[in-house]
Amino acid sequence: MTEADTDAFPEQALPAWRRAVLKVGSSLLAADGGGLSDRYAAALAAFVRASQAAGREVVIVSSGAVAAGRAILHAAPIAGAAMAERQALAALGQARLTGFWQGFFERPVAQVLLTHDDLRNRRRYLNARATLTALLRHGALPVVNENDTVSVDELKLGDNDNLAAIVAALVDADVLFIATDIDGLYDADPRIEPHARPMPVVAKMSASLLSVAGGAGSSVGTGGMRTKLEAAQRAASAGVATVLFNGRRADVLAGLAHDRLRGTRIHPLRTRMAARKHWLQNAPAEAGGILVDAGAANAMVEKGASLLPGGVLAAEGQFRRGDLVTIALLDGDAREPIARGVTQYSADDIRRLARRHSRDIEATLGYTYGETIVHRDDLVLV
Structure with missing residues (x-):
């Protein structure tokens, strides 16, 4: 795409953000199909550095390990190559990919x-x-990539696009930046349709939008525009905005560093917190739960506090760390549900920690996952 093509996308403000995930594909990192090149990566890294200097946080989801491994062996791409061969190339290239990013x-x-x-x-x-x-x-x-050396299903079309959306939800990102090799989203494939019109803003993802997205546009990458839109749809459901932009344009990257976008902005379905609270309210909880005293119940309800071990009376059932459980106030023999949340500790661990101080967790268990039983970000009142 030419500069004039990119300028068909009007400049617009980025959504406000403090933490972001930046997805970078192989087409922006590979040097003419082999090795890793700073031709486009340098400007991407400059955007990350500028964001960090402004007090923001960035996680990079980066492809490129297979391409880097192929360059080490001077091996040409093989159509339909065995999975083990691609996994071996990923194992060879992963260290080089990490070192490549460290150089910036x-x-x-x-x-x-x-x-x-x-x-x-x-x-x-x-x-x-x-x-x-x-x-x-x-x-x-953090530079995140698929663990391709042990994955089977993961080395497939668009894998890292969807991984980036999952990571964006994982780290409570405000926005998912997806660097592409075209200028943004069009209402048709601009590589074959000269009258394709740019779409600078997408208020809501739809099946019709997915249908106009093309396949992979690079010999070294694995993701096309469709997978990027699927990732945007996944991010939107988690309350994360998505930005699609041309990662080959240094001036576009410079604009992003000043919160100005020439590309496509895809709005989330709801706020990030609303999306998380919706999941906590509606996902099925494990049998049993955590029983707490009146002080802990009051702190959660009135002060929005986390659940600490000192306010825990008992654990019922055999749930595990990471399960969604019900938190109930124990009043005599009565149990009054007051909240639902993701527990940082198993039922057995909580029984040992009940009524103890947070500072005693590691001494009691021999390890610690933090000072809270259920963090307030993982908790919703019922």
Whole structure:
């Protein structure tokens, strides 16, 4: 696309954001189909550095490990290559990909390898969120990629687009930035339809929009516009806005650093907190739950506080860390449900922690997942 093509998208303000996920595909990183190139990555990294300098937090979801591994072996792409071959290339290229990103930043870059299974399992989901949150708190830059060396189903069309949307929900991001090799979303494929019209704003995703999205546009990438829109749809349901832009345009990246967009902005269905509260209110809870005293109940209801072990009286049932459970006030023999939340500890752990101080958790269990039994961000009143 030419500069004139990009200018067909009117400049607009970015949504307000404090934390973001930036997805970068292989088409922006590979050097003419082999190795890793800073041709486009340098401007993407400059945008991240400018955001960090402004006090914002960024997580990068980056493709490119297979392409990097292929360059190490000087191997040409093979149509229909065996999964084991692609996994071997990913294993070779992953370290080089992480080092490639580290070269753009003075702050430490952390490699985080995930699969969709890690994020479907509630316990591993919580562990991944805790790790990413801790990395951001320490000022590191997490670079997330699929754990392709052990995945089977994950090395498929559009994998990292959808992974980026899941990570955006995981870390409570305000916006998902998806860097593409075209200018944004059109009402038809601009590569084959010269009269395709730009769509700078999408208020709501629809089946008709997905139907006009094309397939993969790169010999090294695995995702096309359709998978990017599927990711935007997933992000929207979690209350996260999505921005599609041309990652090959340094001037577009410079505009993003000043909160100005030339591309497509896709609105979320609801606020991020509303989406999370909706899930907490409506997802099925595990049998049993946590019984608390009046002080803990009052703190949660009146003050919006987290549930601490000191206010816990007992745990009923055999739920596990990461399960959604009911929290009830125990009044004599009566149980009055007051909240639902995702527990940081199992039922067995909570029985050992009941009535203890948060500072005693590690001494009691031999490990700790934090000072709260249920954090206020994972809790909704009923």
